[in-house]
Amino acid sequence: MKISMKTLKEYGIITLGVILLAVSLEYFYYPNDIAAGGVSGLALVINKITGISQGMFMNVANVILFALAFWLIGGSFGGRSIYAAFGLSITISLIESFLPTFAVTENMLLATIFGSVVGAFGIALVFSQNSSTGGTAIVAKILNKYLHIEIGKSLLCADCVVVVCALLVFGVDKALFGLIGVFIMGILIDKIIEGFNSCKQLLIISEKSEEISQVIMKEIERGCTKIEGTGGYSKETVTILYVVVNRRQFISLKKKIKEIDPRAFITVNDSKEVFGEGFLDLVEM
Incomplete structure (x- = not known):
């Protein structure tokens, strides 16, 4: 099967976005115990409790969530989203296995701001190609179908659950920085996508x-x-x-x-x- 240059470009942009998001997590968020929502944030909480690596947890979570998605809401998540979701978890696993991971800054505010900026650029690149990184987006669609909760509100609810888990594990201060990260990324993603188009x-x-x-x-x-x-x-x-x-x-x-x-x-x-x-x-x- 011949792959067009357009398809290669689209997947190349998604790959770049996934790498940027992985960098924001591994070098800004994770070393400072900042869980800014999503499956990636939950992975950090699980890592601190059980020792399971973030990449491993995200791989398992993606398998479960996509299986639930196909069972409960049908195959509404295309190949690009599957590629981006597993691409992110695999990239994180590779970084954890083969590259040194460290905190670019130990200042919590700087880590939250710069991690959110880098992560927002990454997610915006993924979204710009009509894709997503799965995770809480799947949960949001399931809640929307069965409980009739709007997608945006469902995403916010899912992220808030992760922040509450972070509060119980890391304490109030770090949980609040995670909440700040959720809001910064939410605002920046919209602005960046608008800038692209x-x-x-x-x-x-x-x-x-x-x-x-x-x-x-x-x-x-x-x-x-x-x-x-x-x-x-x-x-x-x-x-x-x-x-x-x-x-x-x-x-x-x-x-x-x-x-x-x-x-x-x-x-x-x-x-x-x-x-x-x-x-x-x-x-x-």
Whole structure:
């Protein structure tokens, strides 16, 4: 079976995300006993109680959770999520077996902040490829189906259970840092994903709209839409160009428009997500 470059790129991004998340756990969270929710946080608690390695526990937990998922809610978790979930637990096992693990910083606040930032980037990369790391996401879907609890609330409940377990094992201070980590990661993940997909939408009014449209299509390599309008004061017919570009193309397009028509009127708005040809594939979402 031939694997396309697109598929390789997607799994490559997921792999990078998994590695970043594993690094945040092994070098920031785990050495400082910070359990910031999820199966990874529960793995730390179990490790302190029983001595079972975090990677081993996560592998076993993933097998059980995915088995429950297929039994209770059907095969709604695709191959990417299975790959990411087991990829994370295997990566952690490899780090624990073959690499030295240590605390990058023993300052609890710094460890929580930087661990959350690195971990959030990792999870955002995984989520950006329509995947997840399993774990509490599976629990949330089961609760949603049978108890009709919203996914977001289910995830929060699952994470809170882990934080309570951490409180009993590590004490109040470390449990609170874990709770801070949960909130920081939750906020950052959304912001980072928005950054991945954000674009600029422009409305351009110019006497040289035809020349600008050719630049957009041939040099910027984006499509554009022409809208016929009428000036409220001048009553003259004008052609308005509507175009959506990424941030890099936006910088280039501004320079091109300035060269063609310094008097052009332009409005710019942020778009959090754009679906369609050249952007996100709506079919895959």
